[in-house]
Amino acid sequence: MSKTSYVLIGIMVAALAYMGAVRIYQVYDRKAQQKAAESAAQTATFTFQNVPVSLAAPKPEPVNRPVEFTPAQSAIFLESGVLSDEQKTQQAQETIVSILDDYKEDPHLQKFNKDLSAATKGGASDLGALSGVELVRILKENPQVRQVVQENMQNPEFAKTVQEIFTNPQFVQSVKQLQGANAVPPAAPEAKKTE
Numbered sequence: 371m372s373k374t375s376y377v378l379i380g381i382m383v384a385a386l387a388y389m390g391a392v393r394i395y396q397v398y399d400r401k402a403q404q405k406a407a408e409s410a411a412q413t414a415t416f417t418f419q420n421v422p423v424s425l426a427a428p429k430p431e432p433v434n435r436p437v438e439f440t441p442a443q444s445a446i447f448l449e450s451g452v453l454s455d456e457q458k459t460q461q462a463q464e465t466i467v468s469i470l471d472d473y474k475e476d477p478h479l480q481k482f483n484k485d486l487s488a489a490t491k492g493g494a495s496d497l498g499a500l501s502g503v504e505l506v507r508i509l510k511e512n513p514q515v516r517q518v519v520q521e522n523m524q525n526p527e528f529a530k531t532v533q534e535i536f537t538n539p540q541f542v543q544s545v546k547q548l549q550g551a552n553a554v555p556p557a558a559p560e561a562k563k564t565e
Contacts (some may be wrong), residue, residue, distance in 0.1 A: 374382075376434060376526060383438075416564075417433070422490075424478065425431075439553070444544075458547055459547065459548065460546075461547075462543075462544035462545075462547035462548050464499050464503065465540050465543075465544040466501050466502070466541060466544050466545070467498060468543045469535065469538055469540065469544075470496065470497060470535070472497050473531060473534075473535065476524070476531050478525055478527045478528035478531055479497065479531055481526065482497065482518070482522045482528060483496040483497065484493065485518045485521070485522065486499075486500075486515065486518055489512060489514045489515055489517075489518045490508060490511075490512045493511065493512060494508050494512070494515070497532075497535070499546065500515070501544075501545050501549075502548050505549060
């Protein structure tokens with residue numbers, strides 16, 4: 371045999387020895403990890419009045435049956451299809467109440483609500499009453515409501531709050547829904563007069 375053959379045989383034997391050493395190290399490492407896990411499990415178990423207690427988290431049991439889906443109660447959404455007139459009215463009322471709730475802490479709006487309630491003797495307790503279907507009846511029975519609105523609109527902070535409310539497109543759409551397609555929010559004309 372030539373020198374080259376001996377060199378190649380030597381390289382092959384070295385490669386086989388290296389691969390064998392790597393394999394032996396992998397087996398050793400796996401056994402060491404198993405022993406470490408077993409000793410950790412043994413130290414996590416202690417006895418309480420001669421009853422062994424494990425501190426390890428319990429293993430979850432596999433679920434072999436499908437889980438039934440129970441949807442929550444469905445709410446009314448605009449995109450859920452065609453709504454009945456009653457649902458549209460309810461949705462418009464809920465929208466107005468929700469928007470006005472955002473301003474319930476405003477002291478100027480609270481003062482207006484008190485003045486309105488006093489002027490109508492409790493017939494209209496807040497701005498929401500003027501935004502609903504009862505607006506025409508309230509104005510006919512209580513002509514002093516216009517004066518209450520005009521007096522409060524002279525306060526620039528109140529006028530600013532009312533303008534924020536009446537420029538909300540959802541509020542305007544809800545008022546139109548409740549009062550008819552040609553409805554104008556009740557305080558909008560007075561807001562323009564004071565500016």
